Amino acid sequence: xxxxxxxxxxxxxxxxxxxxGNLPTLxxxxxxxxxxxGLLEVGEQPSRGTIDGVHRISEASQTxxxxxxxxALKKLRDGTIELPHLPDEDRLQQLASLLxxxxxxxxxxxxxxxxxxxxxxAERTDQASTDPPSISNTERFSTIIIGCGVSGICMAVHLAxxxxxxTIIEKNPxxxxxxxxxxxxxCGVDSPNHFYSFSFEPNNDWPDFYSKRExxxxxxxxxxxxxxxxxxxxxxTEVLGARYQLADRCWHVQTKDNQGALTERRANFxxxxxxxxxxxxxxxxxGMKTFSGNxxxxxxxxxxxxxxxxxxxxxxxxxSAMQIVPxxxxxxxxxxxxxxxRHWIRFLDDYHRQVSSGKKxxxxxxxxxxxxxxxxxxxxxxxxxxxxLHLDPAWPHPARxxxxxxxxxxxxxxxxxxxxxxxxxxxxxxxxxxYPPFAKRMxxxxxxxxxxxxxxxxxxxxxxxxxxxxxxxxxQDTEHSVDVIIYATGFEATYFLKPMDIRGRSGxxxxxLWGDDARMHLGMTLPDFPNFFVLYGPNTNLAxxxxxxxxxxxxxxxxxxxxxxxxxxxxxxxxxxxxxYEDYNRRLDEKHAQLVWSHPGVDSWYKNSRGRVVSxxxxxxVDYFHMTREPxxxxxxxxx
Numbered sequence: 001x002x003x004x005x006x007x008x009x010x011x012x013x014x015x016x017x018x019x020x021g022n023l024p025t026l027x028x029x030x031x032x033x034x035x036x037x038g039l040l041e042v043g044e045q046p047s048r049g050t051i052d053g054v055h056r057i058s059e060a061s062q063t064x065x066x067x068x069x070x071x072a073l074k075k076l077r078d079g080t081i082e083l084p085h086l087p088d089e090d091r092l093q094q095l096a097s098l099l100x101x102x103x104x105x106x107x108x109x110x111x112x113x114x115x116x117x118x119x120x121x122a123e124r125t126d127q128a129s130t131d132p133p134s135i136s137n138t139e140r141f142s143t144i145i146i147g148c149g150v151s152g153i154c155m156a157v158h159l160a161x162x163x164x165x166x167t168i169i170e171k172n173p174x175x176x177x178x179x180x181x182x183x184x185x186x187c188g189v190d191s192p193n194h195f196y197s198f199s200f201e202p203n204n205d206w207p208d209f210y211s212k213r214e215x216x217x218x219x220x221x222x223x224x225x226x227x228x229x230x231x232x233x234x235x236x237t238e239v240l241g242a243r244y245q246l247a248d249r250c251w252h253v254q255t256k257d258n259q260g261a262l263t264e265r266r267a268n269f270x271x272x273x274x275x276x277x278x279x280x281x282x283x284x285x286x287g288m289k290t291f292s293g294n295x296x297x298x299x300x301x302x303x304x305x306x307x308x309x310x311x312x313x314x315x316x317x318x319x320s321a322m323q324i325v326p327x328x329x330x331x332x333x334x335x336x337x338x339x340x341x342r343h344w345i346r347f348l349d350d351y352h353r354q355v356s357s358g359k360k361x362x363x364x365x366x367x368x369x370x371x372x373x374x375x376x377x378x379x380x381x382x383x384x385x386x387x388x389l390h391l392d393p394a395w396p397h398p399a400r401x402x403x404x405x406x407x408x409x410x411x412x413x414x415x416x417x418x419x420x421x422x423x424x425x426x427x428x429x430x431x432x433x434x435y436p437p438f439a440k441r442m443x444x445x446x447x448x449x450x451x452x453x454x455x456x457x458x459x460x461x462x463x464x465x466x467x468x469x470x471x472x473x474x475x476q477d478t479e480h481s482v483d484v485i486i487y488a489t490g491f492e493a494t495y496f497l498k499p500m501d502i503r504g505r506s507g508x509x510x511x512x513l514w515g516d517d518a519r520m521h522l523g524m525t526l527p528d529f530p531n532f533f534v535l536y537g538p539n540t541n542l543a544x545x546x547x548x549x550x551x552x553x554x555x556x557x558x559x560x561x562x563x564x565x566x567x568x569x570x571x572x573x574x575x576x577x578x579x580x581y582e583d584y585n586r587r588l589d590e591k592h593a594q595l596v597w598s599h600p601g602v603d604s605w606y607k608n609s610r611g612r613v614v615s616x617x618x619x620x621x622v623d624y625f626h627m628t629r630e631p632x633x634x635x636x637x638x639x640x
Contacts, residue, residue, distance in 0.1 A: 003365050005077040011070075013361075014077070018069050020358030023062055024053040025373045026069045028099045032368050034084060035072040039064050048101035051350070051380055056101070073366065083367050086118055099372055100379040111625045115199045115550060116371045116378070141567055144169060144253050144267040146239045146500070148229075149177015151535035151552045152273035153220060154198060156229045158560040164567075167265070168229070169255055171238040175224045177275065179216040184301040186323035187213035190444045192350070194363070194370075195377040196547045198223065202370055204363035209350035210444075237263075241501030242270055244530060249572050251531065268531055268572070269563060272500075275536045276615060277491040279498055283315075286466040295485035298324060305484055309333045313472050313480060315464055316488035317343060319443055324488060325457075326447040335457045336480045338464050338472065341603070342433040345443045347416050352446075382546045383620045385409070389438055389544055389596040401436045402596050409437045420449035427452055430461050439602040441543060493605045493615050494518070496538055504529035505575075516608040521581040521635065522628060523617070524555055530575040530639075533559045539588055540624075543597060543606065543616040550621060558628040565633060573639040580635040591618040 005014075018026065024046035030036040044061055046053035054062060075081040087095065089109045096104040096112060113119050143159055145152045148170040159166045172180055189196050193206040193215075201223050207215055224230050236258040242251050251270040255263050280297040288295070296302045298320045312332045314321055317339040329335050363370045392403035401407035414432055421427045431452070433440075452459055462475035471481040492498060494516040502510040505528050520526045523540035524533050535555050542548060566574045592598050592613045597606050606615040617624060 002367050005073060005365050009077055014073055015070055017358035017361040018066050020356045021362050022373055023065060024099050025369055025376055027065050028095050028372045029369050030068055030072055031095055033072050035068060039068060046101040053101060096375060099376055108622050111622055112375055116375045117199055117202060118371055141268040143269040143271060144265060145271045145273050147273035148175040148233050149275060150549060151275060153223055154552045154556045155271055155273055155535060157227050158556045160227060162560060162564060166232055168233040169237050169239050170233050170235050173235050176217045176220045179213050179220060182213060182299050184298045184324050185327035189216060191547045192377045192381060194374055196549055198549060199553060204360055206355055208354050239500050243503040244505050271533045272497055273535045276493050276541055279492045281490050281492045282487050283489055285464055288467050290469050291467050292469045293483045298486055298488045307331050311481060311483045313482035313485045314488055318490055319441060321488035322443045322448050323446050326451040329451050329454055329457050332456060336460060338460050340463050342431060343440060343443050344413055344433055344437045345445050347445045351444055383622060386544050386620050390594050399601060406436055413437055430459050435602045436596050436599055439596045439599045440604045490605055494608045518614055519585045521576045521584050525576045527576055527578045527581055530573045538614050539617050541616045546621045554625055554628040558631060562631045571638045571640055575637045576635055577637055588618060
């Protein structure tokens with residue numbers, strides 16, 4: 001539904017909101033309304049690569065844009081101008097290019113229409129589905145979804161739209177997945193919230209630009225209730241395994257509830273939505289069992305542990321530690337952080353900012369503002385840096401960067417870190433990496449550098465050698481006395497679907513087939529496993545930018561369309577053929593060989609034990625959008 005400006009909005013309220021608005025977005029809304037009338041001087045345009053984007057626009061022009069916006073929105077409020085129809089794709093491309101300060105290729109426009117909300121959800125499903133099945137057909141088929149986090153919720157919405165019966169099996173007592181389980185101090189998202197949200201369920205009321213876990217969980221719970229998902233969920237129930245039975249061509253799924261009761265459930269389709277980062281990884285460190293204090297993983301936070309005046313040891317300096325350490329440092333007597341590898345850190349102005357009431361008003365009430373603002377976020381935090389992640393064979397410094405642009409990123413990151421650390425030579429040597437930017441997960445500063453300079457905080461580099469009854473011994477054989485140990489050591493990211501025992505047509509175990517080298521067609525399906533799909537599967541994580549939710553929506557729509565085509569043609573089985581499966585994975589590996597995540601000097605959780613990248617996608621967001629927009633039925637064996 002297109003927003004509208006309430007008739008009761010006063011001129012003062014209108015002006016106040018406009019003053020808080022994102023200027024490039026206001027400019028494009030004016031253009032969209034046909035009210036711009038040459039506001040920019042020659043050579044002026046929004047700056048590329050930034051959200052505010054005003055560096056190349058004079059103060060006079062900025063004032064003129066806001067004044068013209070006030071005039072145009074007054075007319076809309078008073079009904080003296082009508083809201084124009086959605087422009088054609090050529091005009092949308094012009095507006096998108098104006099918004100981001102550079103040329104937007106035409107391949108992005110279909111994605112802009114769908115994901116940025118210019119087409120609503122119902123239109124998108126109807127347009128994409130050819131020969132949709134009748135209700136009587138869909139009722140003959142059932143689906144089991146494993147997991148009720150972001151992916152499971154998204155899939156449920158798409159299946160409900162088709163009238164497809166489904167059941168969600170969820171091991172936890174409530175929905176939310178990651179945003180239910182992770183409750184550590186400072187837990188939050190590191191993607192902009194107005195992009196880290198479902199395209200079909202925008203939230204104009206985010207409290208922060210990068211919201212914390214509580215707001216994210218409330219949002220997901222709201223979606224669950226709005227789309228009547230909760231009654232389809234079997235909470236406190238875990239999937240132990242599943243096997244495809246040839247006799248009835250169904251998946252037989254073994255589950256266990258929290259009382260220990262075992263149940264076998266049957267469904268035509270099985271969809272895993274457990275994700276990549278749901279099983280905590282705790283390294284096997286000598287002496288762990290001898291420690292006299294409490295120890296726990298960050299994803300299983302012990303809220304009964306009193307950290308006030310405690311001597312705390314944190315093992316790990318990745319994304320979770322980046323959020324936890326600044327939160328708990330002020331209450332600790334001492335906080336010792338053990339760092340195995342250094343991480344690149346970037347500084348974002350909006351990371352700690354709340355969304356003002358004026359911005360929320362614009363998002364809620366000004367037609368097209370929310371849509372263009374979402375695209376602005378997508379462009380800046382999406383595919384913008386992708387080219388800079390490719391290896392230039394002629395680049396003379398491959399150990400430190402991939403190419404000239406990647407080196408420019410490096411110089412800026414080093415400059416920002418140097419300033420944040422007050423040019424402290426000792427800390428700079430410990431913190432600044434020697435590998436190319438983006439080769440490991442790029443972290444966002446949560447007052448990390450400021451925290452490292454506290455008198456009660458020590459950063460210890462190198463691997464942990466062992467744990468004793470009293471504390472942690474570092475690689476230099478120095479023992480650090482601690483009362484509690486927190487493992488901020490990530491997840492078992494390379495062992496997909498662990499510990500479930502999934503067996504396909506031949507009876508082969510997926511665990512045995514994959515080991516830590518999972519492969520799927522488009523990250524979603526594989527031969528010998530008919531009617532089986534995976535959301536957030538191998539090589540679908542995002543490391544160059546964007547939003548995990550964007551990929552999940554691409555995948556959910558693709559799977560829904562596969563089911564639509566299958567049921568509409570009265571098929572019982574859909575199974576990807578080996579040739580397209582192998583061709584996709586060959587192209588995927590070839591592309592990764594050119595990219596920063598395969599850099600030989602970097603060990604990361606993106607790679608498996610053989611150095612192959614199994615977690616992250618090598619594709620631009622727009623590439624994956626087009627790959628998954630409509631299934632190629634020639635990729636599949638279909639059987640009645």
